[in-house]
Amino acid sequence: xxxxxxxxxxxxxxxxxxxxxxxxxxxxxxxxxxxxxxxxxxxxxxxxxxxxxxxxxxxxxxxxxxxxxxxxxxxxxxxxxxxxxxxxxxxxxxxxxxxxxxxxxxxxxxxxxxxxxxxxxxxxxxxxxxxxxxxxxxxxxxxxxxxxxxxxxxxxxxxxxxxxxxxxxxxxxxxxxxxxxxxxxxxxxxxxxxxxxxxxxxxxxxxxxxxxxxxxxxxxxxxxxxxxxxxxxxxxxxxxxxxxxxxxxxxxxxxxxxxxxxxxxxxxxxxxxxxxxxxxxxxxxxxxxxxxxxxxxxxxxxxxxxxxxxxxxxxxxxxxxxxxxxxxxxxxxxxxxxxxxxxxxxxxxxxxxxxxxxxxxxxxxxxxxxxxxxxxxxxxxxxxxxxxxxxxxxxxxxxxxxxxxxxxxxxxxxxxxxxxxxxxxxxxxxxxxxxxxxxxxxxxxxxxxxxxxxxxxxxxxxxxxxxxxxxxxxxxxxxxxxxxxxxxxxxxxxxxxxxxxxxxxxxxxxxxxxxxxxxxxxxxxxxxxxxxxxxxxxxxxxxxxxxxxxxxxxxxxxxxxxx
Amino acid sequence: xxxxxxxxxxxxxxxxxxxxxxxxxxxxxxxxxxxxxxxxxxxxxxxxxxxxxxxxxxxxxxxxxxxxxxxxxxxxxxxxxxxxxxxxxxxxxxxxxxxxxxxxxxxxxxxxxxxxxxxxxxxxxxxxxxxxxxxxxxxxxxxxxxxxxxxxxxxxxxxxxxxxxxxxxxxxxxxxxxxxxxxxxxxxxxxxxxxxxxxxxxxxxxxxxxxxxxxxxxxxxxxxxxxxxxxxxxxxxxxxxxxxxxxxxxxxxxxxxxxxxxxxxxxxxxxxxxxxxxxxxxxxxxxxxxxxxxxxxxxxxxxxxxxxxxxxxxxxxxxxxxxxxxxxxxxxxxxxxxxxxxxxxxxxxxx
Numbered sequence: 001x002x003x004x005x006x007x008x009x010x011x012x013x014x015x016x017x018x019x020x021x022x023x024x025x026x027x028x029x030x031x032x033x034x035x036x037x038x039x040x041x042x043x044x045x046x047x048x049x050x051x052x053x054x055x056x057x058x059x060x061x062x063x064x065x066x067x068x069x070x071x072x073x074x075x076x077x078x079x080x081x082x083x084x085x086x087x088x089x090x091x092x093x094x095x096x097x098x099x100x101x102x103x104x105x106x107x108x109x110x111x112x113x114x115x116x117x118x119x120x121x122x123x124x125x126x127x128x129x130x131x132x133x134x135x136x137x138x139x140x141x142x143x144x145x146x147x148x149x150x151x152x153x154x155x156x157x158x159x160x161x162x163x164x165x166x167x168x169x170x171x172x173x174x175x176x177x178x179x180x181x182x183x184x185x186x187x188x189x190x191x192x193x194x195x196x197x198x199x200x201x202x203x204x205x206x207x208x209x210x211x212x213x214x215x216x217x218x219x220x221x222x223x224x225x226x227x228x229x230x231x232x233x234x235x236x237x238x239x240x241x242x243x244x245x246x247x248x249x250x251x252x253x254x255x256x257x258x259x260x261x262x263x264x265x266x267x268x269x270x271x272x273x274x275x276x277x278x279x280x281x282x283x284x285x286x287x288x289x290x291x292x293x294x295x296x297x298x299x300x301x302x303x304x305x306x307x308x309x310x311x312x313x314x315x316x317x318x319x320x321x322x323x324x325x326x327x328x329x330x331x332x333x334x335x336x337x338x339x340x341x342x343x344x345x346x347x348x349x350x351x352x353x354x355x356x357x358x359x360x361x362x363x364x365x366x367x368x369x370x371x372x373x374x375x376x377x378x379x380x381x382x383x384x385x386x387x388x389x390x391x392x393x394x395x396x397x398x399x400x401x402x403x404x405x406x407x408x409x410x411x412x413x414x415x416x417x418x419x420x421x422x423x424x425x426x427x428x429x430x431x432x433x434x435x436x437x438x439x440x441x442x443x444x445x446x447x448x449x450x451x452x453x454x455x456x457x458x459x460x461x462x463x464x465x466x467x468x469x470x471x472x473x474x475x476x477x478x479x480x481x482x483x484x485x486x487x488x489x490x491x492x493x494x495x496x497x498x499x500x501x502x503x504x505x506x507x508x509x510x511x512x513x514x515x516x517x518x519x520x521x522x523x524x525x526x527x528x529x530x531x532x533x534x535x536x537x538x539x540x541x542x543x544x545x546x547x548x549x550x551x552x553x554x555x556x557x558x559x560x561x562x563x
Numbered sequence: 564x565x566x567x568x569x570x571x572x573x574x575x576x577x578x579x580x581x582x583x584x585x586x587x588x589x590x591x592x593x594x595x596x597x598x599x600x601x602x603x604x605x606x607x608x609x610x611x612x613x614x615x616x617x618x619x620x621x622x623x624x625x626x627x628x629x630x631x632x633x634x635x636x637x638x639x640x641x642x643x644x645x646x647x648x649x650x651x652x653x654x655x656x657x658x659x660x661x662x663x664x665x666x667x668x669x670x671x672x673x674x675x676x677x678x679x680x681x682x683x684x685x686x687x688x689x690x691x692x693x694x695x696x697x698x699x700x701x702x703x704x705x706x707x708x709x710x711x712x713x714x715x716x717x718x719x720x721x722x723x724x725x726x727x728x729x730x731x732x733x734x735x736x737x738x739x740x741x742x743x744x745x746x747x748x749x750x751x752x753x754x755x756x757x758x759x760x761x762x763x764x765x766x767x768x769x770x771x772x773x774x775x776x777x778x779x780x781x782x783x784x785x786x787x788x789x790x791x792x793x794x795x796x797x798x799x800x801x802x803x804x805x806x807x808x809x810x811x812x813x814x815x816x817x818x819x820x821x822x823x824x825x826x827x828x829x830x831x832x833x834x835x836x837x838x839x840x841x842x843x844x845x846x847x848x849x850x851x852x853x854x855x856x857x858x859x860x861x862x863x864x865x866x867x868x869x870x871x872x873x874x875x876x877x878x879x880x881x882x883x884x885x886x887x888x889x890x891x892x893x894x895x896x897x898x899x900x901x902x903x904x905x906x907x908x909x910x911x912x913x914x
Contacts, residue, residue: 055901062904124767129778130802145779155766236728236766238909246730249630250900252658332799395630402631406638413642425642430626430635509631513594513624513644524627528604529768529790532800 026473027379030370033363034382037389037441040400044258044392047403051255059247059256067243070157071264074232074239075222075271077161078168082221083214085165085314086172090210091202092311094180095188096297098304104311105177106553111318112170113545115502117230118522118538119167120160121531122322124234127154160237164225166318172217174552175453179213180206182457198297215275216449222271223391223445226264230504240264241393254399261396268391272384323542329535336536345516346540352432352507352517353500353544356439357447360496361489363440364447369481372455372463373473387445394442394505401438402510405429430512438506439496446495454488455481494552498545518544594644595624597840600636601649602629603827608649611857615847621840633662636832645832646841649691652732654739656688656828657893665830668842676849680886681826681866690826690889691848692863695882696737697822699784699791699810701776712741712815712823715783716756722912724760725772725781729908730900733769733787733825738899740823740885740892747898755906764911770794770806777809787825788812788879792862795875812879821885826866 092098093105111119127133129146143149153159184206191201232239240260248257299307336342367383370376389397406429416422428434458481466476504519511520518541525534601608605627612623628635632655636645648659659665660683667686674682681690698710715724726734742750762781767774772784773794794807814822829848835841847853854865859873864882903909 058901058904062901062907066907066910128774129780130774147779153763155764233728234767236764236909242730245630246900246904249658250654250730250732250735251897252661253897254634399631399634402635402638406635406640410640410642423642426639426644429639430644505630509628509635511626513598513626515626520627523629524604524606527629528607529770530793 026370027374027376030367030379031382033366034379034386037363037386037444038382039404040389040397040438040441041385041392043403044262044396044400047255047399048258048262051253051259055251055253055256059243059260063238063243063246064240064260067238067240070237071226071239071241071267073157074160074164074225074237077158078165078221078225079218081161081165082169082172083218085169086217087176087207087210087214089169089311089314090173090177090180091206092307094177094184095198095206096299096307098299098307100308100311104308104315106550107315107319108173108311109170109549109553110315110546111167112498113502113542113549114167114319114322115230115504115519115538115541116164116167116224116228117234117504117526118326118541119318119322120163120231120234121526122325123154123159123163125325126321127151155235155237157237160232160235162317163235164228164231165221166314167322168221168224169314169318171220172214175213175217176210179210184209211279213453215279216453219272219275220390220445220449223268226268226391227393229393229395244393244396258396258399261392265388265391268388323539326535326539326542329532330539333533333536336533341516342521342537342540345518345521345537346544348515349501349517349519349541349544352435352439353497353503355432356436356443356500357493357496359436360440360443360447361451361492364444364451364492365485365489367448368451368455369477371452372460383448387448389441390443390445392442394438394503395509397442398438398506398509401434401441401506402429405434405437430510432512434510435507438510439500439503442503442506443496443499446499447492450492450495451485451488454485454491457488458484491552494548497548498552501544502541595622597621597623597646597837597844598644599623599625599647599649600632600645600832601625601627602632602655603627603649603651607861608857610860611848611853614853614856615844618847619843621843623844633659633664636664637662641834643832643834644836646835646837647844648830648832649828650830651825651827653736653826653828653889653893654732654896656683656690656826656830657890657896659830660685660687664833666833666835668831668845670842670846672846673849676846676854676867678866678868680884680888683890684888688828688830689845689849690828690866691854692827692858692861693824693866693882693884694826694861694863695788695814695822695824695879695884696733696785697788697879698813698815699773699776699786700813701782702809702811704782705811707813710813710815712737712817713753715785715815716753716760718756718760720760720783722760722762723782724757725762725775725784726757726765727768727772727785728765729754729903734785735896735899735903736825736892737785737823738902739895740817740887742895742898743887743891744817744819747895747902750899751902751906754902754908758906758908759912761912765909770803773806773810774803777806784810788864788876788882789862791879792875814880814882816883817885819885821883824864824882824884826889827861827863 089104089108093101093108125131134146134151137149137151138144141149154163187205187209188201191205226239227241229241229245232242241264244257244260247253247260367379367386371379371383406426409424409426409429412427413424416424462480462484463476466480467473471479502519504523507517508520508523518537521537522534522541525531599608605625608625612625616622632648632650636643636648639645648665650656650659665687668689669686673689677689681693682688698715700707728734729738738750738754741753745753769786769790770793772781772786773790775781776784791807791810791812794803797803816822829845831838831841831845848857849867851867851870854867854870858865858870859876862876864872864876907913
């Protein structure tokens with residue numbers, strides 16, 4: 001019993017044809033949508049190909065080998081750490097009962113509300129020479145300078161792995177916990193009656209069962225780690241993304257920079273393909289989900305203490321430390337709360353994140369449903385490409401949006417000026433539209449991922465039954481699938497909302513005049529080396545993210561309880 | 564249940580359909596009499612813009628863009644609302660020029676107020692403030708009164724030097740200036756010497772280097788002058804005053820006895836829709852009053868000679884700016900960046 005097999009029911013065809021052959025309207029719409037998402041990539045490929053001046057021999061000789069190694073190290077580290085934290089905490093919370101389990105179950109999601117760059121600043125403050133930890137060490141041992149004792153340097157590759165992982169592990173936790181709650185119970189119970197130990201159940205049943213979920217969560221964490229510039233730059237970790245920026249800004253070579261960015265994209269695509277290929281023969285849909293009974297086994301004594309520690313540590317690192325550092329700074333600057341600019345920034349942040357999340361889930365739903373409806377291989381391929389926006393550094397992606405949008409605006413203007421003597425100026429670029437567009441392309445991975453896995457849990461038999469009973473595809477969607485998909489839609493909306501409220505790099509480049517979001521507000525302070533002055537706004541970002549995170553947790557638990 | 568869901572979806576669709584134009588409209592209404600794209604932080608510009616509005620009645624609007632400012636103006640092309648481009652660092656002004664997004668300004672006022680070495684030969688950009696790239700030295704552990712940039716590579720500083728990333732624009736400009744003075748090979752040796760003197764991997768910003776000296780991690784560091792002023796006056800985080808107290812500023816020099824300066828500056832956008840107003844603002848920025856406010860906001864040196872600086876700025880010492888043309892420095896930036904990569908400067912001390 002090395003791998004759990006799904007219950008044998010009716011064979012499920014790999015490609016469904018739930019749509020009459022003639023009706024291709026939906027498919028066309030889905031393709032058009034993926035074309036809209038693919039446009040920035042097309043612009044970037046065009047940019048990359050149009051440059052010939054790049055000194056690739058210099059890049060290959062000097063920075064690329066090293067930056068690739070650092071990037072690989074970062075990816076490996078983040079994959080391992082987010083994977084371990086996410087899986088272990090999900091296992092504990094889903095399988096056992098111990099003091100504080102309910103509280104941990106939602107608090108473990110909180111670090112999602114902390115942007116990576118803010119986490120990096122807070123950690124460095126916390127662990128630096130003048131921070132509370134080292135001050136305490138010196139106090140206890142009577143040291144006066146840093147040369148008298150050894151202290152690990154947080155500004156290093158291992159430090160970056162720790163910091164990024166401590167705010168990115170919730171992706172793994174969220175996806176894996178759902179599997180453990182919904183699909184793992186019955187199998188685990190059977191194994192238990194057959195005398196298997198908890199360790200055996202974990203390693204040989206639950207872990208293999210959770211593999212697709214782990215892959216999805218880890219992949220999101222990896223994409224964010226790879227596209228990050230704020231945190232790695234501050235931590236002095238020279239990843240490929242760092243090389244993208246130094247090639248572009250210091251050597252004035254945007255083409256070479258996009259070439260490196262696309263190289264990174266290829267790395268991610270390879271990784272995704274290898275993982276998918278390795279589990280190509282496995283199917284993970286179950287005919288019927290288990291009734292979740294979280295916390296079935298009681299832990300006591302030392303084991304309970306260990307479980308509490310294992311759950312508390314990630315929350316401490318990913319949430320409590322940043323929160324404490326920010327609050328400390330913010331208390332010195334409460335007068336900023338009287339600044340109407342800050343409140344406008346808050347309003348902009350919430351409205352933008354809301355619209356972006358809406359647009360993203362509507363589009364993600366159309367794509368995921370299109371795949372389910374038609375089984376079109378080409379559409380599957382398109383959607384795989386569509387979710388790659390998250391792996392591109394934000395500023396680079398923003399350039400990919402800027403160029404076609406401004407091109408469109410100028411084209412419209414030129415034609416209307418010539419034909420009707422009417423100048424429209426810039427319509428879409430430098431507007432809220434451009435920012436929403438960027439967010440939508442960047443965060444499609446979250447939105448589509450949640451919806452895809454939502455659909456995957458609904459057996460195709462549902463559609464078949466509805467269609468047999470005479471429902472058209474449209475009413476099948478509205479009457480049968482949509483109600484069942486509500487929790488997944490909610491999850492997708494909230495995930496994209498949280499991500500959008502943290503978004504910085506695309507917003508800052510694409511925004512209109514005198515338009516601040518909380519993230520750009522923080523950045524303006526940080527970039528003049530006064531991160532402290534952005535603490536109030538940074539705290540607001542965290543708070544804006546916390547509310548959806550709390551709702552998110554409830555909606556996911558509700559989902560598992562319903563099915 | 565399903566009915567209400569369908570209704571919800573309809574509401575959502577209508578909601579988003581109405582919101583989309585609103586977000587689009589947000590851009591159009593904001594533009595003003597002079598539109599500024601800036602990579603200098605809004606806080607450091609607004610007071611002087613307010614003074615301009617008060618004097619002339621002309622309103623201003625700004626967008627703070629760090630990376631990608633040139634690309635945005637370029638993509639917007641003929642319809643770009645940008646009137647002025649304001650940036651820090653000589654490299655960024657030069658990048659704007661190279662991207663073809665600026666136009667020359669022929670103004671007697673600017674020519675009189677701004678010394679020749681602080682403006683582009685082709686009148687494409689003008690510097691407004693200057694900051695020295697200087698040495699922060701530990702007051703307790705370093706006892707030298709004068710130092711040349713060259714000396715920083717001397718093995719006597721082994722394990723005692725701290726800097727931020729070699730790829731940071733301020734360090735790139737300094738290395739580019741070194742290339743302009745002594746040639747590429749000498750610069751390579753120099754950067755190698757700096758690298759071997761490093762106490763730790765380059766990290767953080769300039770303030771963090773002062774903090775590291777305070778913490779005893781290193782004895783000397785490279786930094787911009789104004790950060791010292793910011794630390795010394797930081798009432799909100801008084802510990803930074805201690806960092807500032809731990810260091811003394813030494814003005815390092817090239818063989819000509821002058822110190823490398825970087826600048827913040829302004830350029831007229833190629834397709835500026837309000838050209839006249841924009842030039843008015845440029846001239847205002849070069850005036851005595853504006854120079855004083857603008858420089859003092861960030862503890863910088865005004866480029867216009869003869870303007871009194873505050874006591875705090877004076878306390879850094881008199882800045883004798885290098886007379887090397889700034890566009891000459893800009894030319895060597897790409898090479899400087901390649902040298903930093905080649906020697907793996909950011910990898911830190913190699914032995």
